[in-house]
Amino acid sequence: MTINRRSFTMLAGITLTSALVSSVMPALAAGTLEAVKERGSLRVGVTQAPPWYSKDPATGEWTSGVGVSAGKAMAEALGVKFEPVEVTWGTAVAALQSNKIDIMFVLDATEERKKAADFPESPLLYYSLAVLAKDDLSVSAWEDLNKPEIRISVPQATSMDKFLTENVSKADIQRFPGNTEAIAAFQSGRVDAVCLFHPPLIAARQKLGSGKIVVPSPVKSNPTSAAVRKGDAEFVAFVDGQLKDYYQSGKIQAWYEEFLTGFGLDPKAAPPIIKELL
Structure with missing residues (x-):
């Protein structure tokens, strides 16, 4: 077989594409839960948006916010570390699709997003x-x-x-x-x-x-939720159970009030994030 410049370019492109696909496929094939446990960390999408996510400017660490608290609680339930990964609201779904994150909290389950990501039935807040x-x-x-x-x-x-x-x-x-x-x-x-x-x-x-x-x-x-990679029913079911616990036990409201207090605000002066308390 003779390989000219055009053939070489095509082969290189195929090889690169295969490599990119291969980097995503292991997590998808194994399932998110198995991949998370094997990696030893739950990768949570974060973006500077108090009270959902807040980075400490002195340390650069993501230390507070409802999404941070939920991520740490979910990581603890899985027996792994909480690993924050910076994204934006607009790139979170793409980050899920490319296997850069495992979950993004406080993301609304719009019809458009449902085409590219899965959402649990239970609301986050x-x-x-x-x-x-x-x-x-x-x-x-x-x-x-x-x-x-x-x-x-x-x-x-x-x-x-x-x-x-x-x-x-x-x-x-x-x-x-x-x-x-x-x-x-x-x-x-x-x-x-x-x-x-x-x-x-x-x-x-x-x-x-x-x-x-x-x-x-x-x-x-309206309610907001948490987005996960599409097609992983086992992980969706796990996340749904966790969100149901956070909501029904009042943990989500407690995390919210904890952030407000730390921010110098009176939680009683802010509308609650549990529908039954509105």
């Missing part, structure tokens, strides 16, 4: 969509924001982004990689409001010292 707006901005309903002169920041490729696109399309919607960047746009005055679910806004308002948190009407409340 509930929250309401809200905005942190300028003090002088008049807003009580979503329609108040549906104007061309209103600038709103939001993390891209999220359920919040989808909601704004469908309900306040006339506004100037500015999309950012994550919560931190969206909040920074509000802090710098580049936008009039930032749209997130209410818990992160409580932490942001505390840090910024200005702005007002509004839950516009009609109120948009």
Whole structure:
């Protein structure tokens, strides 16, 4: 067989593709639970978004947040280490597909995401969509924001982004990689409001010292969940059982209140994240 430049390039491409596929296949073939135990760690997607995930700037360690607490509890249940892996809300599903993470907490089970990832039936927690707006901005309903002169920041490729696109399309919607960047746009005055679910806004308002948190009407409340790789029924069932325990035992609310207290906030002043307590 004669190998010319074109043939060599094709063979090299096939070899590279095979190598990439091979790096993902062992975990998929063995199943996530087996792969996690063999590796000795549960890889949890994390992104700077208090109160869900928070990195200690002094140490660079992911030390607090509801997602961090849930990840550590799940790792402990499996007898392995908690291994945080930095992603963004928009790249979390791709990170699951490419076998870079095993799970991502506080990810809404949208119809679009369900095509690429699996979600347990049990909710992780509930929250309401809200905005942190300028003090002088008049807003009580979503329609108040549906104007061309209103600038709103939001993390891209999220359920919040989808909601704004469908309900306040006339506004100037500015999309950012994550919560931190969206909040920074509000802090710098580049936008009039930032749209997130209410818990992160409580932490942001505390840090910024200005702005007002509004839950516009009609109120948009929904559950959030945890995403895992598609097609692994055993791992989905395990995660479902863990989330059910976190929710029904009140652990998820306790972790939330623990973060708020550590952040200098009174948990009693914040809406709960368990639906039955709302």
